[in-house]
Amino acid sequence: MSFIVTVRDHLMVAHSLSGETFGPAQRLHGATFIVDASFRADELDADGVVVDIGRAAEALREITGALTYRNLDDEPEFAGINTTTERLCQVIADRLADRAAGGVLGPSGTRLSSIAVTLHESHIAWASYERAL
Amino acid sequence: MSFIVTVRDHLMVAHSLSGETFGPAQRLHGATFIVDASFRADELDADGVVVDIGRAAEALREITGALTYRNLDDEPEFAGINTTTERLCQVIADRLADRAAGGVLGPSGTRLSSIAVTLHESHIAWASYERAL
Amino acid sequence: MSFIVTVRDHLMVAHSLSGETFGPAQRLHGATFIVDASFRADELDADGVVVDIGRAAEALREITGALTYRNLDDEPEFAGINTTTERLCQVIADRLADRAAGGVLGPSGTRLSSIAVTLHESHIAWASYERAL
Amino acid sequence: MSFIVTVRDHLMVAHSLSGETFGPAQRLHGATFIVDASFRADELDADGVVVDIGRAAEALREITGALTYRNLDDEPEFAGINTTTERLCQVIADRLADRAAGGVLGPSGTRLSSIAVTLHESHIAWASYERAL
Amino acid sequence: MSFIVTVRDHLMVAHSLSGETFGPAQRLHGATFIVDASFRADELDADGVVVDIGRAAEALREITGALTYRNLDDEPEFAGINTTTERLCQVIADRLADRAAGGVLGPSGTRLSSIAVTLHESHIAWASYERAL
Amino acid sequence: MSFIVTVRDHLMVAHSLSGETFGPAQRLHGATFIVDASFRADELDADGVVVDIGRAAEALREITGALTYRNLDDEPEFAGINTTTERLCQVIADRLADRAAGGVLGPSGTRLSSIAVTLHESHIAWASYERAL
Numbered sequence: 001m002s003f004i005v006t007v008r009d010h011l012m013v014a015h016s017l018s019g020e021t022f023g024p025a026q027r028l029h030g031a032t033f034i035v036d037a038s039f040r041a042d043e044l045d046a047d048g049v050v051v052d053i054g055r056a057a058e059a060l061r062e063i064t065g066a067l068t069y070r071n072l073d074d075e076p077e078f079a080g081i082n083t084t085t086e087r088l089c090q091v092i093a094d095r096l097a098d099r100a101a102g103g104v105l106g107p108s109g110t111r112l113s114s115i116a117v118t119l120h121e122s123h124i125a126w127a128s129y130e131r132a133l
Numbered sequence: 134m135s136f137i138v139t140v141r142d143h144l145m146v147a148h149s150l151s152g153e154t155f156g157p158a159q160r161l162h163g164a165t166f167i168v169d170a171s172f173r174a175d176e177l178d179a180d181g182v183v184v185d186i187g188r189a190a191e192a193l194r195e196i197t198g199a200l201t202y203r204n205l206d207d208e209p210e211f212a213g214i215n216t217t218t219e220r221l222c223q224v225i226a227d228r229l230a231d232r233a234a235g236g237v238l239g240p241s242g243t244r245l246s247s248i249a250v251t252l253h254e255s256h257i258a259w260a261s262y263e264r265a266l
Numbered sequence: 267m268s269f270i271v272t273v274r275d276h277l278m279v280a281h282s283l284s285g286e287t288f289g290p291a292q293r294l295h296g297a298t299f300i301v302d303a304s305f306r307a308d309e310l311d312a313d314g315v316v317v318d319i320g321r322a323a324e325a326l327r328e329i330t331g332a333l334t335y336r337n338l339d340d341e342p343e344f345a346g347i348n349t350t351t352e353r354l355c356q357v358i359a360d361r362l363a364d365r366a367a368g369g370v371l372g373p374s375g376t377r378l379s380s381i382a383v384t385l386h387e388s389h390i391a392w393a394s395y396e397r398a399l
Numbered sequence: 400m401s402f403i404v405t406v407r408d409h410l411m412v413a414h415s416l417s418g419e420t421f422g423p424a425q426r427l428h429g430a431t432f433i434v435d436a437s438f439r440a441d442e443l444d445a446d447g448v449v450v451d452i453g454r455a456a457e458a459l460r461e462i463t464g465a466l467t468y469r470n471l472d473d474e475p476e477f478a479g480i481n482t483t484t485e486r487l488c489q490v491i492a493d494r495l496a497d498r499a500a501g502g503v504l505g506p507s508g509t510r511l512s513s514i515a516v517t518l519h520e521s522h523i524a525w526a527s528y529e530r531a532l
Numbered sequence: 533m534s535f536i537v538t539v540r541d542h543l544m545v546a547h548s549l550s551g552e553t554f555g556p557a558q559r560l561h562g563a564t565f566i567v568d569a570s571f572r573a574d575e576l577d578a579d580g581v582v583v584d585i586g587r588a589a590e591a592l593r594e595i596t597g598a599l600t601y602r603n604l605d606d607e608p609e610f611a612g613i614n615t616t617t618e619r620l621c622q623v624i625a626d627r628l629a630d631r632a633a634g635g636v637l638g639p640s641g642t643r644l645s646s647i648a649v650t651l652h653e654s655h656i657a658w659a660s661y662e663r664a665l
Numbered sequence: 666m667s668f669i670v671t672v673r674d675h676l677m678v679a680h681s682l683s684g685e686t687f688g689p690a691q692r693l694h695g696a697t698f699i700v701d702a703s704f705r706a707d708e709l710d711a712d713g714v715v716v717d718i719g720r721a722a723e724a725l726r727e728i729t730g731a732l733t734y735r736n737l738d739d740e741p742e743f744a745g746i747n748t749t750t751e752r753l754c755q756v757i758a759d760r761l762a763d764r765a766a767g768g769v770l771g772p773s774g775t776r777l778s779s780i781a782v783t784l785h786e787s788h789i790a791w792a793s794y795e796r797a798l
Contacts, residue, residue, distance in 0.1 A: 001264045003219045008257040010787045014679035014695035014736070019446040021505075023453060024734035030679035030695010032787050047152040048215035053258060054156060069689035071679065082447035086402045106154075122675045122697050123655060124407040125452060131400045134530045136485045141523040143388045147280035147296035147337065157335035163280035163296010165388050180418040181481035186524060187422060202290035204280065239420075255276045255298050256788060267796045269751045274789040285579040287638075289586060313684040314747035319790060320688060348580035352535045372686075389522060390540040391585060397533045409654045413546035413562035413603065423601035429546035429562010431654050468556035470546065521542045521564050551712040553771075555719060614713035618668045656673040657718060663666045 002113065005050040006038040007057045011068035015083045028073065033088065034120040035064055037096055045108040052106045059099045063092055085119050089129035093117040097133055135246065138183040139171040140190045144201035148216045161206065166221065167253040168197055170229055178241040185239045192232045196225055218252050222262035226250040230266055268379065271316040272304040273323045277334035281349045294339065299354065300386040301330055303362055311374040318372045325365045329358055351385050355395035359383040363399055401512065404449040405437040406456045410467035414482045427472065432487065433519040434463055436495055444507040451505045458498045462491055484518050488528035492516040496532055534645065537582040538570040539589045543600035547615045560605065565620065566652040567596055569628055577640040584638045591631045595624055617651050621661035625649040629665055667778065670715040671703040672722045676733035680748045693738065698753065699785040700729055702761055710773040717771045724764045728757055750784050754794035758782040762798055 014030040037060045041050045067075075072083045081087060093115050100109040116130035147163040170193045174183045200208075205216045214220065226248050233242040249263035280296040303326045307316045333341075338349045347353065359381050366375040382396035413429040436459045440449045471482045480486065492514050499508040515529035546562040569592045573582045604615045613619065625647050632641040648662035679695040702725045706715045732740075737748045746752065758780050765774040781795035 002262075003222070004261040004263075005219060006259050006261075008788065010789070012690075012694050012696050012787070014693050017446075021446050021448070021451050021453070025677075027734050028679050028736040028739075029677050029734040030697075030736075031677050032695075032697040034788050044217075044219055047150075047154050048217040048220045049154070050219055050260070052154050054154070057258075069692050069694040071693040071695075074693075084443070084447040086404060086443055086449055087447045089402070122677070123673065123699050124675070125456075126405050127449070128403040128405075129401075130403075135528075136488070137527040137529075138485060139525050139527075141389065143390070145291075145295050145297050145388070147294050158278075160335050161280050161337040161340075162278050162335040163298075163337075164278050165296075165298040167389050177483070177485055180416075180420050181483040181486045182420070183485055183526070185420050187420070190524075202293050202295040204294040204296075207294075255278070256274065256300050257276070268794075269754070270793040270795075271751060272791050272793075283579075287579050287581070287584050287586070310749075310751055313682075313686050314749040314752045315686070316751055316792070318686050320686070323790075350576070350580040352537060352576055352582055353580045355535070391589075392538050393582070394536040394538075395534075396536075407655065409656070411557075411561050411563050411654070413560050424544075426601050427546050427603040427606075428544050428601040429564075429603075430544050431562075431564040433655050468559050468561040470560040470562075473560075521544070522540065522566050523542070549712075553712050553714070553717050553719070616709070616713040618670060618709055618715055619713045621668070657722075658671050659715070660669040660671075661667075662669075 002040050002042050003044055003050045004038050004040045005053055005056065006036050007053060007060055008034065008036050009057070009060050009064045010034045011064040013067060013070055013072050015072035017082055017084060019082065031121050033085070035060065035092060036118040037092065038116040039100070039112050040114045040116070041108070041112050045111070049108065051108045051112065055105045055109070059096060059104055063095045085121050085125075085127040086129065089117045089119050089127055093129050093131055097131065100133060135173050135175050136177055136183045137171050137173045138186055138189065139169050140186060140193055141167065141169050142190070142193050142197045143167045144197045146200060146203055146205050148205035150215055150217060152215065164254050166218065168193065168225060169251040170225065171249040172233070172245050173247045173249070174241070174245050178244070182241065184241045184245065188238045188242070192229060192237055196228045218254050218260040219262065222250045222252050222260050226262050226264055230264065233266060268306050268308050269310055269316045270304050270306045271319055271322065272302050273319060273326055274300065274302050275323070275326050275330045276300045277330045279333060279336055279338050281338035283348055283350060285348065297387050299351065301326065301358060302384040303358065304382040305366070305378050306380045306382070307374070307378050311377070315374065317374045317378065321371045321375070325362060325370055329361045351387050351393040352395065355383045355385050355393050359395050359397055363397065366399060401439050401441050402443055402449045403437050403439045404452055404455065405435050406452060406459055407433065407435050408456070408459050408463045409433045410463045412466060412469055412471050414471035416481055416483060418481065430520050432484070434459065434491060435517040436491065437515040438499075438511050439513045439515070440507070440511050444510070448507065450507045450511065454504045454508070458495060458503055462494045484520050484526040485528065488516045488518050488526055492528050492530055496530065499532060534572050534574050535576055535582045536570050536572045537585055537588065538568050539585060539592055540566065540568050541589070541592050541596045542566045543596045545599060545602055545604050547604035549614055549616060551614065563653050565617065567592065567624060568650040569624065570648040571632070571644050572646045572648070573640070573644050577643070581640065583640045583644065587637045587641070591628060591636055595627045617653050617659040618661065621649045621651050621659055625661050625663055629663065632665060667705050667707050668709055668715045669703050669705045670718055670721065671701050672718060672725055673699065673701050674722070674725050674729045675699045676729040678732060678735055678737050680737035682747055682749060684747065696786050698750065700725065700757060701783040702757065703781040704765075704777050705779045705781070706773070706777050710776070714773065716773045716777065720770045720774070724761060724769055728760045750786050750790075750792040751794065754782045754784050754792055758794050758796055762796065765798060
């Protein structure tokens, strides 16, 4: 038995991907990533929610705000890292997990069992990452 | 290994939420909830389905029909309960579980392993509840 | 030949509708309205846009912000008015038109040929209103 | 902790379903199935992906290409089988699993933990099948 | 200045298409058509609506109900007619127009200026037909 | 009275926008543009279609294929041009119009009355351009 609440945001970035696997995506190109951040808990809190959705949306917006309208190839934090859709899911989920553990999402945020992040890169492809808290 | 079948319906309700967490949503307002009800089974039945989708859709429509076009603040069944999106997911899932156990979904409905309900409150926020049967 | 730019927002309101036509919707209920506001121009401005999308989104957010999380039946501005989806489209479009004419959207906003607003009340019903400027 | 990548495709088929459960769907009719194929892994590969998304999409297209624009009632492979949405999910997932095990998706495809396939038969109904690899 | 209201329904049919243009779609296959029916008027009626949305949805359901779960190749009404997505849009729009003119949609239905029907055959293709009343 | 057929594709590009209006979008960033190309005609051809949808989709794919996985700031064809969503709509529509006029879409493509292109840059913003043929 578990509850999940999800909020959606987006980011618009340039990047390139290293490795023959990526074919033309080895060139500098870009993507809009529609970001769905899901917070899971076994029980609801006293207010009847998984987590304060306002704080959750704000935390997500801070994280996407620090990434959007940038060329990820030029961001020191991604030096040597392929910023694939999968990897960006993990980066965003980990940052949300840090905020949740740090109390940024309020007391309910510290009781979450897991966080999942899905990034839609187009209408025909998306990726997700799920991790325990 | 498992199979899931999902049907979609919706309800349109007024309500208010108690607790400072909810900010302006403490005022009487409203929502369209797009409802996705998912039925899971480990095996398909002799017809090759998880459950009779016609019966599943009808059961969901009865449940949403009893909630829609109402002010949930005035419904005795919700007295003292915050009708958050998460809580409404649980209410609908529990009612579907009761119907499944009671045979309303047919014999296959009694073999289900779990039910999940997602309520979309907008294009940028939704919640889910999943429970075993 | 014309260009259109559209931004999406939403509002969550309670209301009731007067008239036998509305059946159960005569009761106090509610809706999430996903709002798409479209701005049309015959030519792009010097920046290559119909209108500053940031200003357009902000104008729309101000308008939806003044309506959301409310019971429209209690709002003086709607006294004696059926707040149907169609009518709310018109209200929002007219407010956007006023802002455009008043220069709130910037100089390009004063050259628009028309504004259209669509409100999605569910996944199976929506309404629109289009007017010249 | 796990990663998922999903690609979308579709098929357009005629078929009929055997069994009173299906009511009018016992007649020869048809469906567009929007197909979402999801590949899950515990870790990303050296390129930072679950699986080469180009190969995954191509494998899915081969499988849907062998089914689409056909009357499934006339296909020998489905003789005596009800081609329900659930069953078609399983067929497609099993074919993807065979290709993954056979190396068609590349080395990363052999490390997948599970495959899930969802078929959307309309805007109000869909089914899924998930299996381990 | 005009108002539009739209309702969504769907149909699931088998058919084949005559002509080399259609390639593999010359074979018997099928489709789910998501149907959006739009009703346009210059002014709202006394209730504040374009047309009674309940009657509009019911009229559409009658029309889709007479087409769905069938093989259109066997329907006498389509003898010698290619049941392309475009043509089916026209058939449905014309039937709605007849009902509107006949008063089935109520008095407001006789004041409509136009009807448009869109059929989505997949997530990547759709067609529309618009006609005056 | 008119018919429209629409096909969807997408492109993934890096670019930057010149002008204070664009705020952070003046930096090099990127976008996935979901592209909807619509072809309008007053009458259907002998096959019962607006235009051969296969040829239309292929023409669109050639045009998006020449743009995708690139940094538009480095493309000579866009030197001195702000590659806004609106402008890219026009570029794609004009290229489709050239192909239509040149017979690439077949004889029916030369009878089209207009072409419209919509680019969705996110779930909350999109732009369109429509032109006569």
